[in-house]
Amino acid sequence: IREHAQPWGEGAVPALREVARTLSLHIICGLSEREGDDIYNSQVAIDPRGEIVAKYRKSHLFAPGDEDKTFRAGGDLTTFPLDAWLIGLSICYDLRFPEVYRALACDLGAQVLVISAAWPFPRSEHLRLLARARAIENQCYVVLSNRIGTDAGVTCCGASAIIDPSGIVIAAASSEREELVHAQISADVLAAVRAGMTVFAHRRPEIYSPRPATA
Numbered sequence: 001i002r003e004h005a006q007p008w009g010e011g012a013v014p015a016l017r018e019v020a021r022t023l024s025l026h027i028i029c030g031l032s033e034r035e036g037d038d039i040y041n042s043q044v045a046i047d048p049r050g051e052i053v054a055k056y057r058k059s060h061l062f063a064p065g066d067e068d069k070t071f072r073a074g075g076d077l078t079t080f081p082l083d084a085w086l087i088g089l090s091i092c093y094d095l096r097f098p099e100v101y102r103a104l105a106c107d108l109g110a111q112v113l114v115i116s117a118a119w120p121f122p123r124s125e126h127l128r129l130l131a132r133a134r135a136i137e138n139q140c141y142v143v144l145s146n147r148i149g150t151d152a153g154v155t156c157c158g159a160s161a162i163i164d165p166s167g168i169v170i171a172a173a174s175s176e177r178e179e180l181v182h183a184q185i186s187a188d189v190l191a192a193v194r195a196g197m198t199v200f201a202h203r204r205p206e207i208y209s210p211r212p213a214t215a
Contacts, residue, residue, distance in 0.1 A: 001032050001039060001070050001071075002039060002070065004032065005032035005033065005034040005039045006032075006033075006034055007033070007034050007035065008033065008044070008052065008055070011031070012029070012031050013031065013044055013046075013052070016029055016044070016046055017046055017050040017051075017052070018050065020046040020047065020048055020049075020050050021048070021049060021050030024048040025048055026045070026046065026047055026048060026082055027044075027045070027046045028043060028044070028045045028046075028087075028089070028114050028116070029043065029044055029046075029116070030042070030043050030091060030116035031043075031044060032071075033055075033057070038072045039070060039071050039072065040057040040058065040071055040072055040074060041057070041058040041061070041067065041071045041091055041092075042055060042056060042057050042058065042074075042091075043055070043056040043078075043089050043091060043114075043116055045080055045082075045087070045089070047082075053080050054078055054079075054080035054087075054089065055078065056074065056076075056077075056078035056089035056090070056091070057072075057073070057074025057075075057076075058071070058073065058074055058090075058091040058092065058093070058094060059073060059074050059075070059077070059090075059091075059094055059097070059100060060073070060093045060094050060096070060097055060100075061073050061093070062092065062093040067093075077089075077100065077103055077104055077108060079104060079108045079109065079110050082112075084187065085111050085112050085185075085187075086108075086109050086110050086111050086112070087110060087111075087112045087113075087114055088101070088104030088105065088108065088110030088112070088113045088114065088140075089114055090104070090113065090114070090115050090116075091115070091116050091117070092115070092116065092117040092118055092119065094115070095115055095117065095127070095130050095131065095134065096130065098133075098134065098137065101113055101134045101137075101138050101140075102137070102138060104138070104140075105138035105139070105140050105200075106138070106200050106203065110138075110140060111140055111141065111190055112140060112141045112142075112143060112185065113134060113135070113138065113140050113141070113142045113143070114142075114143045114145075115131065115134075115142065115143070115144045115145065116145050117144065117145065117146040117147070118146065118147045118156050119146050119156060119157055120154050120155060120156055120157060121155050121156070121157045121175075123157075124157035124159060124175065127144075127146060127157065127159065128159060128161075131144045131161060131163060132163055132167045132169070133167075135163040135164065135165060135166075135167050136165075136166065136167035137199075139165045139166075139190070139193050139194045139197070139199065139200075140165055140190075141162065141163065141164060141165060141185050141190070142161075142162070142163040143162050143163075144159075144160055144161045144162075144163070145160045146158055146159055146160050148174075148175070148176065148177065148178060157175050158173055158174055158175040158176060158177075158179075159172065159173060159174075159175045160172070160173040160179070160181060161173065161181070162181060162182075162183040162185075164185075164189060164193075165189065165190050165193040165194070166193050170183040171183040
């Protein structure tokens with residue numbers, strides 16, 4: 001990773017910008033980003049003009065896999081507009097921290113949560129359940145892209161998916177081969193789910209933070 005990580009203007013990003021421009025695509029992609037001596041596990045969002053419109057640095061490093069020995073953690077959450085939608089970015093191990101997604105959806109207004117991931121087979125069921133939970137509890141679409149294949153003896157479990165705001169999987173990929181999945185997302189569906197169960201209005205943030213014990 002230290003050998004191949006590049007600044008934003010080098011490595012994979014210029015090639016991704018050209019693909020986006022040539023095919024008129026929005027692209028969100030994970031990559032290793034170098035800034036001086038620091039390396040971040042990052043996402044870049046590119047619009048159909050080939051312009052970089054958002055960047056995110058992974059907030060929670062996977063210490064059980066020694067990720068913290070290579071990368072620095074990011075310190076900010078990221079949203080950006082894509083057409084009529086507001087997209088919230090996240091990476092892999094972030095999925096285990098519901099606070100990230102509540103902040104993206106409730107505080108920052110995200111309607112679609114995008115997760116780039118490399119989850120392995122031993123935790124494949126966790127991946128599926130947590131992704132659906134993040135959709136249900138935040139009443140957002142979730143777009144999960146999880147890699148396949150084996151790297152350094154670890155085999156990733158695929159199962160990329162698009163999940164609607166009620167937790168229904170509306171598109172899913174294989175766990176064994178590379179696939180393209182697509183689905184139509186609907187502002188009407190999002191609005192109906194949020195109107196039917198107004199959980200954001202019922203939050204009580206004043207009791208969620210630890211308070212000093214009283215005598």
